[in-house]
Amino acid sequence: MSKTGCQLVLVAALLMLPVNTIHAEENVRDETYQDGYEMHLNTMIEKCDCKKAYRNSGSNELRKLAAISTMKSAYLREYKLELIDEMDKHEIGNKSYQVQYFLNNKFFEIAKNP
Numbered sequence: 001m002s003k004t005g006c007q008l009v010l011v012a013a014l015l016m017l018p019v020n021t022i023h024a025e026e027n028v029r030d031e032t033y034q035d036g037y038e039m040h041l042n043t044m045i046e047k048c049d050c051k052k053a054y055r056n057s058g059s060n061e062l063r064k065l066a067a068i069s070t071m072k073s074a075y076l077r078e079y080k081l082e083l084i085d086e087m088d089k090h091e092i093g094n095k096s097y098q099v100q101y102f103l104n105n106k107f108f109e110i111a112k113n114p
Contacts, residue, residue, distance in 0.1 A: 033094050037084045040099035041076060048073035072107050
């Protein structure tokens with residue numbers, strides 16, 4: 001191969017390197033975000049489960065909170081994978097308030113229109 005041909009092959013190889021690196025970084029970022037979404041979702045499920053203890057309360061409002069928390073916990077468990085995929089698709093961010101906002105909106109959207 002001529003000197004010019006070798007230089008062209010080298011340049012082409014160097015141009016392909018950043019593309020492969022970018023795709024690898026995107027895959028790692030997607031997995032990281034999905035792990036974060038799952039962690040936040042599990043935290044919300046745990047918090048809902050804790051609120052179930054209010055179902056025997058003397059307060060009507062606390063009993064309502066327990067009922068809603070029971071339904072929300074069941075919803076989050078049932079649709080966990082779909083919710084994670086949807087959060088990833090919409091790129092909602094990985095902060096807890098962003099995930100909570102998204103999940104609460106999805107739950108109450110379903111709760112209002114069964």
